Amino acid sequence: MASFPQLTLYRANGSCAFIPHSVLRELGIPFTAVRMTMGAGGLWEAADGTLSHAEYRRTVNALGVIPSLKVEEADGAVAVITEMPAVLTYIASLAPTAGDAQHIAGKTAVARALAVSWLAFLSGQLHGRGYGALWRPRRYVDGARYPDAEKLVIAGSRVSIAECYALIEGRLPAADAGFALGTLETQPSLVDFNVYLFYRWGVENGFAMDTYPRYTRLARAMETRGSVKKAIEVEELDFKFPV
């Protein structure tokens, strides 16, 4: 029986923390979760009132964002892992069997590097640059003083998000099989869980996701997995491909 450190995932329903949430379930790694909600001013705090935003920043994540993963080792060592690529690659390193590790992180050095390349692109370009500007345009421009400039930031973010979706479509396997790391893959990797969440956001934010056939096939396949279904239920989300 594999033994794991004690893990605490700071997550919010429907947020990008869905990705580590579903990967932990996929690998059957035990964890507890602290559910966060947006409090005053759009800042994360614990839904049960046990952690204010200021306390979260002070003790867990200095940027005040989610996901964060607290790791408590048997010898008492404690670390908090932040930033999606680090959180996901750390979880992959806990895969209970060698076979699981190969599927989730990549079978070869090149596949593992390609997986990290995907994760960096998804976090930096699509999430940070794209959705960051769409949802928080005032990080880029003082919208109260320059409302037209704010509209331009939002319009520009939609263009860059759509460009990312087109890039994802182009990078996914063309054949009616496989996962993001290749047509021969029989199990999803970190990349597939990651792109699934962004597919959901695309649907929810009015992007024409049905114009990406490879991506749509992959998202549909991901949504049939027990781990993803369970994360959807726990987070009280809808199914994008209801049966």
Ligand SMILES: N[C@@H](CCC(=O)N[C@@H](CS)C(=O)NCC(=O)O)C(=O)O
């Ligand atoms: N660079 C961080 C970004 C995480 C992030 O932006 N998470 C969103 C939730 S999906 C968030 O906490 N947003 C609140 C904010 O930006 O203040 C990562 O990759 O983990």
